[in-house]
Amino acid sequence: MTNTVTGPEPAELADRQAGPLLAVWGAAATAGALARALAPPDAALPVPGSWGRLGPHAERALRAVRERAEAERGTPWPQPLASQYTRYFRDGNRTAYEAQVFERQDRLTRAVLMALATSGETGADGRISATGQADAAGLGDEAGLASPSGLSGGVPSGSPPPPGEASMGAGAPAARTPALPPKASSSPDGGAPGDDGRPLGDSATVHDGEASGDGGEAGAGPEAAERWVDEVADGMLLLCEQTTWCWPAHEDTCRPGGPVLPDTATPYLDLGAADVAAQLAWADHVLGDRLDARYPGLRERVRREVRARVLRPFTERRDWRWLGLDGDVHNWCPWICGNVLVTALRLGEPGEERAAQVAWAVEGLDRYLAALPEDGSIDEGYEYWWNGACRALEALDVLEHATSGALAAADVPVVRATLRFPHLMWLGGPWYLNVADARARPPAGQPWHVPYRWGRRLGEADALRHALARRAGGIAVTAELGRALRELADAEWWAVDDRPAPDDRPVDQDRAGRGAGVGEAPAVAAVWFPGTQVGIAREVAAGTRGLTLAVKGGHNGEHHNHNDVGSVVVAVDGVPALVDAGRPTYTAQTFGPDRYAIWTMQSTWHNVPEIRGTAQGQGPAFRARDVEVADEPGRFEARMDLAAAYPVPGLERWRRVARLDRRAALVTVEDAWTFAAGGEPSVLHYLLAGEVERHDDGRVVVRPPDGARAALVTWDPARATAALTVRTLEDPMLSEVWGERLTRLELRLPGTARGSFELRVEVHP
Template structure:
């Protein structure tokens, strides 16, 4: 007998949604009918870490200090004026900060209540649970559907919108119930019924009823929202839904979403949203797969799925050195250091990747961050191998080429950030979190970027709206790419790199690509860019050569530079990147291109936190000839 949910899944597959790496491997084991008999009951569906003993106590030190300092103070209270502020002036930070502050405090209270068993901490946790349940909407205002359709600035509680925020709360309440359930029943009878009703109404019911959520990726556009929300729904359904057909259907639909996301990843496991978003995309999928394996007593395992194994390697392949990473798209070159490194460590152990284990261990803080999500904190505390892991140095691989996103990274020598590192990006201009940056390069000195990608400023209403490319950091003119006869790169998937060729050997790493397809310029036949790291002399060269049907207006080659930039002589600038380390020298033939420097003052807090108070753009003006070339060289200053 085939259930309605299973028939619906097969209809979708017949309409073009083919099974991905999970469903293709697991088959009917992941169908609703089969899951009814495979899923553990709610009380055992999630792992239950022990918070007693020395390693967990030591790991909770910072959480305990923060929780004790805030107990007795007023809870963060998101306000209607802050919610409305997004629709009035585009500010999403003020409201979201209050929401995040409340949820982070609730997590700390749950951890403390679970760790020491006191009624005082249980009361603190219950207060937080009730406050969250009383919140009009769990959806962040930037994602709220009811406001857009009704022209209002406050949410409609009768029309819950399932977004990242709502999924986060549902999973948090599920983990809180998992850790404190019976004690909440004794001290706050009825509270667990309340949180179940809220999660069912706001999250589980909309998830199963509606299949038009954009983040499901049924239109072919799959991004990090899909595993993030599906993973949280999975946790909520496993713990808070009643055993039976509906719970199995919820889990099956969550698995389908995870499968769709993994199917959308290139076979090399790369993420077009950039390294920083790996933690809220691929890592979210890995966390959900952890939960799923536990809930099915190992029936549904994914450690041998090729794309899963490959994406575990993505973070260390993007590492430049220290805290710096390759940051194409909206990612930051200096991302938040406190990530769930234990997830990477655990999956690297599973697939037998010592480089992944070393990379994670090199970033280990030793304590749970006070801002950790509850599920992530509990996962970390349950991993005794991680808690007891010793120090390690990052692998700093010699090179990596990821054809799925056309991103290449290479350094002078394996195992050290000493010297230059080069990153090159091809791709197209309609990627997730896209910047118009086909052909962009990053050059780091001793691990710190000198030729840079600015990254993104603070999110506002403009960031994901029709005015996205009015933001300067998104435009090609502020990336290290050409400006062809006064024309920036076009926006859309058709504006892409062509004829990409990669050579990677012991002496050099080189990427050659034709950028002509990225520019809507009549008469442009070819614009070759060749970026090369020479391991023999330690230098980087970027050569641009062009061919038009005839002569015309001049073009420019532009480079975005960090830190202190000084023009030493015609055809030569010195770049001392942030941190005061060694400088780089960028040089070219001044007879072929006149150079000029323009400083851009920074005032956005996210950009300032990475680059300081300014970035500098170098503009090299090229003659308007039908053909020609320009070679730029970067080397470490002697």
């Protein structure tokens, strides 16, 4: 069991060392000041609580959501089971359970969005108006969604019948009933059920009923609006009945060889629990009146569960490792604190308790931003920016709204710096420089409206333009509810198609099918992040054509670390050819003591040396030294000594110089070494993506994925013995990025005490 300690009184927050937020906000961020400044729950979140008919953009924004939601309504809900949960402790599999949880939450989000899409057919009290017109208030000009044209949310003829209201039976599908029974929980106190041998997902099962004989078609008339509320209620109650909101990989009451089911008496607050609580808070905010009208008592149940599982543990227990109280702050902190913030503002007990919860969340956000380097870079990689710095930006949006501008962060320098990080890590097309556990081609559907909104606020035109160019054609079917609502309500985000770009460049149609938007932001000629020792340089300034060189120094104790000190990536026309593999699917091994038995984490599968049979060591002591960077009009060059990254006796120096010669259109990587004496040979590894053709005269041709021009890799064959090793990719996390295989080029060097070697990369003619 974990000790629970009482946190300091809210007044003590002002005495803590201030980070960039508290240094600006001062006493305004204390619990006492927040108790006076916070908006009431109905007005605290930055989307309307009452939605009229959605604007003309909604049909496009919600097209994919609607198709998926209509297809799944009337089918059984995803059911997370105890047998799936315990797989993490038995065979290390965490996706079997998490997939069910994520699919359940995604379905609820789609149902909420569809209920909003049909809200124009209901009254403010959630009841159907006689004419089918909206009695509820529209969103107004500020949100830009009050147009009379909207989205039809009905189910077309021939689709599966809609589910009935929630039934608490445990066997065959129950008959359709007009409302929930008064006692929504099988537990005597209405709280979270314990482990009683039933499926882990629910203590009682909510079943899909038969379509009622109301005489109307499934997709026509005001009845469709109420059926989406039924779907929302089913999903919300299923989450309330779910034994735990914590993912099995994070649960601290479960151990191999001990209990493998969660203890409901001591709920663990992790990413999953905070996600569920915030989702319920957003749903309550936008559909509260309609839920009260059709399912009286459900919202009280939600509040009871959220306070017991999230809000109370957040303030009562102060040893949460993700708070970073030991100085190790990572992306969990803003992710959880941002979701707790939303939850407290909407579902917390108004008064001092709610203000204290918000104050604690503010302190967590402040600690995270204080831990970022001044350049705003993320050692976890570009992909984790979305679940770290972006989470912080979203929370800062909420705070500014909830305090009527009293807590605004636009003038905090690190906020502006980290806003630039995504577009500065861009290689071209869908490709980004990946380090640590990030992927080179991250999944689509990121919340690009967040950097767009902050780019607009801060006047960062490149961040704004890049966000618009990445924008998808609509809201993703797997979008989180809070992110989907913010995107749907941002009129500027959707209206930009209809006016010139901010710097008067013409509006372009995106060629990659991502939807219309202003043209791509110019790619920078070079950038270097000293905080993480990561840099990118291009052959052609402000363009992606030709060669791009990326280089990484750093150390091997970074968050989501891979042993990759000194690694290089080379792209042709924005497509990686010499690559970083990224990460496979997460399992119990990924964050356990055997992490570095996974091949993708090892230095021998990165573009770095294997020195006299020894791979890089793991931990912050294994680092690059004497790092120097020069960027001139004709060349970019990064120099570093890699000797400290290897536990090799007698190694005095291993100097790596990665250079982009823009005039010669050539990348070179030079390694020079000094040992106390001769010994075993060393091997240089380079990981290649695409089709690889080897020639005997010291060259290989690499034809990258996506049909880019090929890369020609050459070396002096008299100075190294070459070999190729093909790695078949069976994990979808890797194969979806790189295809069926990656190929490792191995260059065996002589075991001399001193020597040097140069690899050259150019565009294949």
